[in-house]
Amino acid sequence: MSRPLGLAVVRSAAFAFDTAQDYSDVLGGRASGYSYSRIDNPTASAFAAAVGALEAPGRDDVAAEPFASGMAAISTTLIGHLRAGDHVIAPADCYGGSYSLFRRWLPRLGIETTLLDVTDTSAVRAAVTDRTAMVYAETIANPTLTVPDLTALAGIAHQSGACFVVDSTFASPVVCRPLEHGADLVVHSATKYLGGHADATGGVAVGAPGHLDPVREARIDLGGCLAPDEAFLLHRGLATLDLRLRRQCATAMALAGKLSGHTGVTRVRYPGLASHPQHHHAVRLFAPGLFGSLVTIDVAGGRQAGMAFCDALRTVAVATSLGSVHSKVSHVASTTHRQLDDAALAAADIAAGQVRISVGVEDPGELLADIRQALGTIGG
Ligand SMILES: Cc1ncc(COP(=O)(O)O)c(C=O)c1O
Incomplete structure (x- = not known):
């Protein structure tokens, strides 16, 4: 017996079933399997699972969802977790695309964001309201390279029942694993360190099912799925x-x-x-x-x-x-x-x-x- 050492690229948008019942069971979640690559693709799933293992080694209660880009991972995570009337606390110096989500797009959905210096934990604590549903941070900010106290931010978020999301693109799981410091969800632009060769675009969100399930549901409906060829390149990057x-x-x-x-x-x-x-x-x-x-x-x-x-x-x-x-x-x-x-x-x-x-x-x-x-x- 032998097996390929390289990850197989499954370049198929649709999957065929032996029976109509099998098709119904997979779509209905009663059986595991692949039906349609916007929902799940074996190559994309393998990439996400490998990132999940790096962010949470030895934890089988943590899973990961693959995305077409870092921004797809971030926007889907926000939409999956927030609803009209919610309030978010996020860094004033966050990545420009995320800044645009907080300032331009979330307000259209009735979601308000306070942007502040998240290295100032007293300011973060003071900004919490009874509507605060999410505290958002970046492990290392761009270009000032500030490093917030993730543990303190997690404490503030959890005290008010909010979800703590960390964009860890600038660190990668080799430098920092935010789930070990209290984050509920970690998001990445895989386009950067994870792929590592500036030749593929992708994203990933990692967390326990309670936090990741709404992200998965939003991903399926919003459609920011990772293409299998990109997933292959990103997965290959992880080896080094x-x-x-x-x-x-x-x-x-x-x-x-x-x-x-x-x-x-x-x-x-x-x-x-x-x-x-x-x-x-x-x-x-x-x-x-x-x-x-x-x-x-x-x-x-x-x-x-x-x-x-x-x-x-x-x-x-x-x-x-x-x-x-x-x-x-x-x-x-x-x-x-x-x-x-x-x-x-x-x-x-x-x-x-x-x-x-x-x-x-x-x-x-x-x-x-x-x-x-x-x-x-x-x-x-
Ligand atoms: C910190 C950070 N988050 C998210 C993104 C967005 O990633 P992508 O370009 O893969 O959508 C970037 C891109 O530069 C980034 O630097």
Whole structure:
């Protein structure tokens, strides 16, 4: 007997049954099986199950749902859990797509969101109302790389009977497993670390059935299902997730340390640095010695210097997204946060010359040399 080592890609939208009764039983939930790939697909299910095992090792009471993108996972989780009249507490500095859900789309459904600094747990506690149905956080925020106290947020959420949802895209289960710190549901853009190669788009939501079932029901009706070919690529990425993350985190830590004293850089943010305002949370919540692969630096000289720094890089690509094997840089004020004027940037603690570096798996010495030569080129 033998079996394929690679995951089989089941590229079928519909599945045939031996009998009409079998068809009825699977659709009715009386028997397990596949009927239609928007509902369940073997390749997509295998990917989700593998992420579930990484987020909650050894726990068979935790399951996972696969999605077409991170935003499909997040929007479906919100819609699955919230109804008109509900109130949500979420980070003011959350990912732009999520921000848009909270500010633009949820109000149309009669759901109100208070956006605030979720690292300020007193402010979160003060914002809770008798309608608060969800507290939402990100393990590491973009681009400030703040780290909220997940345990404290879980306590506040649960005291008021609210669900605690964590977008852990920036950490991955190698760096942090929020379910172990009180989260009810974890969501990911699998497009980032989980896939790891910037060649597939997907998402996933993980949690115990009591919290995940409404997400599954909403997924089936809203239709953000993960395609089998994408699921194959994302699943293949998981095989090297731990290896990639350890290398990426070690290089990011080394770069953050070396750039901290550089004259061309006015500030370095990295959760692994003792100077990071929530370093103590990161040490407690994250796997030993792992702090993620995002490093944010403020290039001396403002907006033009920040953009010129990006242009001068040779190994690091000027590119969107993060978490893949390739090192990437983005100038924050002109790309991900371009909607913010100077006053709003200052309020969000984003310097005009700030750049976000997503550290890949390239040779650490080559990356440092590239960053140093780019700072040198612009006179830093
Ligand atoms: C923290 C975070 N959450 C969610 C998303 C959305 O993921 P996707 O682009 O896969 O929809 C992103 C995308 O950049 C992200 O950075």
